[in-house]
Amino acid sequence: MGPVLAGVLQLLALVGALALAYIPLGNHMAKVYSADRHWRVERWIYRGVGADPDTEMRWPAYLRAVLAFSLIGVLFLYLLQRLQGVLPGSLGFSSVNPAQSFNTAVSFVTNTNWQSYYGEQTMGHVVQTAGLAVQNFVSAAVGMAVAVALVRGFARSRTGEIGNFWADLVRGTVRILVPIAAVAALVLVACGAIQNFSGIHEVGQFMGGSQQWNGGAVASQEAIKELGTNGGGYFNANSAHPFENPTPFTNLFEIFLILLIPFALTRTFGVMVGSVKQGYAILATMFTIWVGFVALMMWTEFAHHGPALQLAGGAMEGKEVRFGVGGSSIFAVSTTLTSTGAVDSFHSSFTGLGGGITLLSMMLGEIAPGGTGSGLYGILIMAVIAVFIAGLMVGRTPEYLGKKIGPREIKLSAVYILITPALALVLAAASMALPTPPHSMLNSGAHGFSEMLYAFTSAANNNGSAFAGLNANTDWFNTMTGLAMLLGRFLPMVFVLALAGSLAEQRPVPATAGTLRTEKPLFTGLLVGAILIITGLTYFPALALGPLAEGLAS
Numbered sequence: 001m002g003p004v005l006a007g008v009l010q011l012l013a014l015v016g017a018l019a020l021a022y023i024p025l026g027n028h029m030a031k032v033y034s035a036d037r038h039w040r041v042e043r044w045i046y047r048g049v050g051a052d053p054d055t056e057m058r059w060p061a062y063l064r065a066v067l068a069f070s071l072i073g074v075l076f077l078y079l080l081q082r083l084q085g086v087l088p089g090s091l092g093f094s095s096v097n098p099a100q101s102f103n104t105a106v107s108f109v110t111n112t113n114w115q116s117y118y119g120e121q122t123m124g125h126v127v128q129t130a131g132l133a134v135q136n137f138v139s140a141a142v143g144m145a146v147a148v149a150l151v152r153g154f155a156r157s158r159t160g161e162i163g164n165f166w167a168d169l170v171r172g173t174v175r176i177l178v179p180i181a182a183v184a185a186l187v188l189v190a191c192g193a194i195q196n197f198s199g200i201h202e203v204g205q206f207m208g209g210s211q212q213w214n215g216g217a218v219a220s221q222e223a224i225k226e227l228g229t230n231g232g233g234y235f236n237a238n239s240a241h242p243f244e245n246p247t248p249f250t251n252l253f254e255i256f257l258i259l260l261i262p263f264a265l266t267r268t269f270g271v272m273v274g275s276v277k278q279g280y281a282i283l284a285t286m287f288t289i290w291v292g293f294v295a296l297m298m299w300t301e302f303a304h305h306g307p308a309l310q311l312a313g314g315a316m317e318g319k320e321v322r323f324g325v326g327g328s329s330i331f332a333v334s335t336t337l338t339s340t341g342a343v344d345s346f347h348s349s350f351t352g353l354g355g356g357i358t359l360l361s362m363m364l365g366e367i368a369p370g371g372t373g374s375g376l377y378g379i380l381i382m383a384v385i386a387v388f389i390a391g392l393m394v395g396r397t398p399e400y401l402g403k404k405i406g407p408r409e410i411k412l413s414a415v416y417i418l419i420t421p422a423l424a425l426v427l428a429a430a431s432m433a434l435p436t437p438p439h440s441m442l443n444s445g446a447h448g449f450s451e452m453l454y455a456f457t458s459a460a461n462n463n464g465s466a467f468a469g470l471n472a473n474t475d476w477f478n479t480m481t482g483l484a485m486l487l488g489r490f491l492p493m494v495f496v497l498a499l500a501g502s503l504a505e506q507r508p509v510p511a512t513a514g515t516l517r518t519e520k521p522l523f524t525g526l527l528v529g530a531i532l533i534i535t536g537l538t539y540f541p542a543l544a545l546g547p548l549a550e551g552l553a554s
Helices: 003-034 040-049 059-082 097-107 125-155 165-190 218-227 248-272 276-302 307-310 324-335 352-363 373-394 407-433 444-458 473-503 521-545 547-553
Strands: 198-206 209-214
Touching: 003 248, 003 276, 003 324, 040 165, 040 276, 059 097, 059 125, 059 473, 097 125, 097 473, 097 547, 125 165, 125 218, 125 248, 125 373, 125 473, 165 209, 165 218, 165 248, 198 248, 218 248, 218 547, 248 276, 248 324, 248 373, 276 352, 276 373, 276 521, 324 352, 352 444, 352 547, 373 407, 373 473, 373 521, 407 444, 407 473, 407 521, 444 473, 444 521, 521 547
Parallel strands: none
Antiparallel strands: 198 209
């Protein structure tokens, strides 16, 4: 079997598995977020935090709860790292320095999981399990809660209430993330991923010195790392490490976990707004972009520009021979089109255009299908923009799902789509202009600029993957990427929740002959076009200086 055919078959198998899970999981999540009764364990949690899960919140109260919970998470994780040296199970590792503790705490709380450290040489068992793994669950649940709040804004009318954050957070964790992650962890253990609390072992000599490996609860963290589109790995090699991702099957299974909830949430959206066709329209948009980017990535990486690539069957530099070009291409696109950031290959070693695809995937806003929750609310914002554009073309007040898109709604949506590009481009430009930050670049020229642009695009979009080649463990990068992650996560949520509250207050508008049918293929095409054009207009100059210049020169 040739490598191209193997890649295509992997893609088809993945699409089939996602299709089988789509309706059951989407319906289940809609039921979870619409339920009236609380499980006993959930009531214990509510009592523990002093929350009343039955009190409906308006958007300012919902936002305050999101920010308060996340702030506590940042402080707890920061202190856990600073105290690591005196904690049991530290594996002899010292406390993490302040700048890196801040960066890592922000990274995991914002669902970014950017890592400027070597996991196997920095974090002990307590920090990994009680700190990082816990945030993998709850940061994903926060994103899902905000997405559901926006969906309620479309579904409800003449009320400013969009749900209860604490109920949404706990239900998303207890009823969705924990059960699926538990099953996924068992699958990974059965396939060879490790799961233990062993210490550091010397495994032999390597280039004149001893080689050491430490164990850990890897399979359980790997499961929620992918399922929650988090991305932070136990080891520096991330999902290229055989302890995390042992076989081609686990590689495909981890991609399945990455895409599972973001795609299925479109079904949840359709059920909750009372029209599954609306969910299918959003799904079609996500799927079209995802498949298109995977095909483009495979084409760039399978292109044979010389005898070495012909013998290898593609651009194998920086890729695991266990996964090949096909599996690596699917993983790279899926991890950057979502907010996962996990890697099974070295993105910096992709072809010039291939590296550009990973950058562009994040620049779209990670909405195809995007992160757990963040992908759905991101693409719904783009749907509002697309409806507005259609309204301008026909001279009619735009409507979406029976709600008028007036000046307030379009202003909130417009500011939302400007936040992350501003953060990524301004901070990348500042880092290139200042005298010290460029010293962290391994490469010069177009590829070096791509390293810098990738770092801040990844941070601002809460992705977390790295182009590599950039030494980000400096005070400048730990601080600036930390700020980019904080602002890139929570500023957009302000406008999402404000939009949810504004929509929930409206009276429903009856459909007429002039109403744009947003469940039709025409709207899907309009939405895909709007996403690509807006992204292109925003980022093309930066892309031209980096990956496009490199790709055209090679």
